[in-house]
Amino acid sequence: MKLFDCPVIGKRPISEFDYCGEVRRPPLDADETAWADFVFNRNGAPQVLREWWYHRPTGRWYIMERDTLKDEVQRFIDPQEVRYDIPA
Amino acid sequence: MPWRLLKYGLKKTHDEPRFFPAAKPLKSGYDVVIIGGGGHGMACAYYLAKEHGITNVAVLEQGYIGGGNTGRNTTIVRSNYLTPEGVRFYDTSLKLFEDLSDDFDLNIFYSTRGHFTLAHTDSALRTMRWRAEVNKRHGIDSEVVDREFIAREVPYMDLDCAGHSAVQGALYHAPGAVARHDAVAWGYARGAYNRGVEIHQKTRVTEIRTQGDQVVGVQTDRGFISCNRVISMVAGSTPRITEMVGLRTPIEIFPLQACVSEPVKPFMDTIVVSGSLHVYVSQSSRGEMVMGASVDPSVLHSTRSSFDFVEGLTDKMLDLFPFMSRMKVMRQWAGMSDITPDFAPIMGKTPIKGFYLDGGWGTWGFKATPVSGKTMAWTIAHDKTHELIEPFRLSRFADFDLVGEKGAASVGH
Numbered sequence: 001m002k003l004f005d006c007p008v009i010g011k012r013p014i015s016e017f018d019y020c021g022e023v024r025r026p027p028l029d030a031d032e033t034a035w036a037d038f039v040f041n042r043n044g045a046p047q048v049l050r051e052w053w054y055h056r057p058t059g060r061w062y063i064m065e066r067d068t069l070k071d072e073v074q075r076f077i078d079p080q081e082v083r084y085d086i087p088a
Numbered sequence: 089m090p091w092r093l094l095k096y097g098l099k100k101t102h103d104e105p106r107f108f109p110a111a112k113p114l115k116s117g118y119d120v121v122i123i124g125g126g127g128h129g130m131a132c133a134y135y136l137a138k139e140h141g142i143t144n145v146a147v148l149e150q151g152y153i154g155g156g157n158t159g160r161n162t163t164i165v166r167s168n169y170l171t172p173e174g175v176r177f178y179d180t181s182l183k184l185f186e187d188l189s190d191d192f193d194l195n196i197f198y199s200t201r202g203h204f205t206l207a208h209t210d211s212a213l214r215t216m217r218w219r220a221e222v223n224k225r226h227g228i229d230s231e232v233v234d235r236e237f238i239a240r241e242v243p244y245m246d247l248d249c250a251g252h253s254a255v256q257g258a259l260y261h262a263p264g265a266v267a268r269h270d271a272v273a274w275g276y277a278r279g280a281y282n283r284g285v286e287i288h289q290k291t292r293v294t295e296i297r298t299q300g301d302q303v304v305g306v307q308t309d310r311g312f313i314s315c316n317r318v319i320s321m322v323a324g325s326t327p328r329i330t331e332m333v334g335l336r337t338p339i340e341i342f343p344l345q346a347c348v349s350e351p352v353k354p355f356m357d358t359i360v361v362s363g364s365l366h367v368y369v370s371q372s373s374r375g376e377m378v379m380g381a382s383v384d385p386s387v388l389h390s391t392r393s394s395f396d397f398v399e400g401l402t403d404k405m406l407d408l409f410p411f412m413s414r415m416k417v418m419r420q421w422a423g424m425s426d427i428t429p430d431f432a433p434i435m436g437k438t439p440i441k442g443f444y445l446d447g448g449w450g451t452w453g454f455k456a457t458p459v460s461g462k463t464m465a466w467t468i469a470h471d472k473t474h475e476l477i478e479p480f481r482l483s484r485f486a487d488f489d490l491v492g493e494k495g496a497a498s499v500g501h
């Protein structure tokens with residue numbers, strides 16, 4: 001069984017987490033083309049991605065940097081690093 | 089056949105002609121370069137040569153022919169999709185499949201089995217009815233059947249599913265079939281080769297060169313090839329290729345795994361899929377139970393197998409077939425599925441002149457091998473997207489004009 005070594009809750013089986021895709025920032029103020037690109041297109045090639053993972057038993061969200069070729073988590077990210085303001 | 093067996097059995101050397109002899113050196117240029125020697129690439133080469141007389145073609149394959157998803161899939165062929173555009177497309181493919189053995193003069197072991205998609209809930213049954221109506225409208229043999237019918241056709245299955253999610257009914261598709269995947273790739277490859285196409289295995293494309301917005305050639309690990317028409321038919325590697333030309337697509341790669349049991353005597357001649365349990369099974373002509381599930385939960389560019397998969401799959405499979413608990417899993421493997429948000433492929437011309445795309449095949453592209461080859465060959469020969477694949481154009485994601493095939497393609501491959 002594959003384990004994630006989480007700095008907050010320790011070693012947990014990966015099957016306890018839901019994968020929720022790349023952390024992305026919406027274009028907020030953009031035309032339809034840019035929105036379509038945001039909604040549908042993805043960075044699909046192998047690379048290090050920042051991704052959302054949801055830990056079901058504790059109900060917490062985590063952000064991790066993972067190499068999608070080697071399946072190695074490189075870093076846990078503080079959500080503050082990816083936060084952005086929604087324009088009023 | 090027995091004579092041939094005797095003749096070769098008694099001989100020291102085996103001089104059966106090879107399907108496609110060892111490749112010659114690469115030429116400096118071709119009219120068309122096909123990236124990817126899977127079923128789709130070989131089929132496209134075949135129809136380019138056979139139907140359009142375009143034979144100055146090179147198929148470039150980084151590994152060996154059929155070593156990608158073509159040789160890893162569970163070979164279900166069916167056309168009971170949900171959208172009219174999907175149904176039309178896959179049914180054209182199914183009809184081509186039925187004649188392939190004759191076309192190739194090679195047995196592809198095409199075996200019509202009958203395909204059940206089980207509904208364990210009322211809402212699943214509602215989707216089945218919807219699918220059946222769309223199917224019938226397009227002349228497809230497809231109907232909703234009740235528990236008695238299923239019990240008669242699949243006698244060894246526990247319709248009560250161990251008591252916790254009883255089967256309510258099923259979508260039954262009599263033409264549903266399986267075939268020998270390798271033979272499909274080899275048959276197309278031999279047919280293409282005999283018509284003059286060059287097949288280069290162990291040849292990897294590392295760069296696609298453009299001038300302005302026109303493709304002018306490809307760089308490979310065996311040298312540069314100049315070429316004005318390049319088509320990408322690389323399934324699980326599609327994002328790596330589209331990145332080379334700066335094209336953005338919605339494709340994400342998820343591993344898809346499968347396994348087979350040890351061989352047992354034939355007892356099941358149908359294909360059974362459960363959308364609710366996320367598993368499916370058929371029995372191969374060798375007697376193995378061929379089993380699969382949905383894709384792995386997270387993006388990954390790898391063909392590694394996992395224990396989580398077998399554990400999850402067998403847990404569900406035993407609900408349906410309790411006696412399988414005494415059978416051993418013999419082999420497991422994985423492929424890389426190129427998943428799109430609407431579970432339909434991406435095909436046809438692209439904004440880059442001379443760059444054609446055939447990808448987004450996810451978990452469902454084996455059955456499309458003949459029709460993809462045929463329509464993509466037509467598209468390249470006419471430099472115009474074939475009418476049958478127009479709904480699958482890349483620009484649908486810019487026009488908010490998706491195909492919506494999820495209900496019929498997410499679990500049932």
Ligand SMILES: Cc1cc2nc3c(=O)[nH]c(=O)nc-3n(C[C@H](O)[C@H](O)[C@H](O)COP(=O)(O)OP(=O)(O)OC[C@H]3O[C@@H](n4cnc5c(N)ncnc54)[C@H](O)[C@@H]3O)c2cc1C
Pocket residue numbers: 123124125126127128129148149150151152153154155156157158159160161162163164165291292293294321322323324325344345346380421422423424425449450451452453454455456501
């Ligand atoms: C476990 C599993 C079960 C499946 N079950 C079914 C099923 O039951 N029914 C169904 O219809 N479909 C099924 N599929 C999906 C189906 O296998 C694929 O959609 C289909 O085989 C894709 O064929 P292809 O020829 O496009 O790609 P592939 O067969 O993957 O061929 C692509 C080739 O491109 C080569 N390549 C990649 N990059 C490069 C490069 N840079 N240079 C040169 N060559 C390159 C690869 O080596 C590969 O051989 C399944 C898939 C998997 C993994």
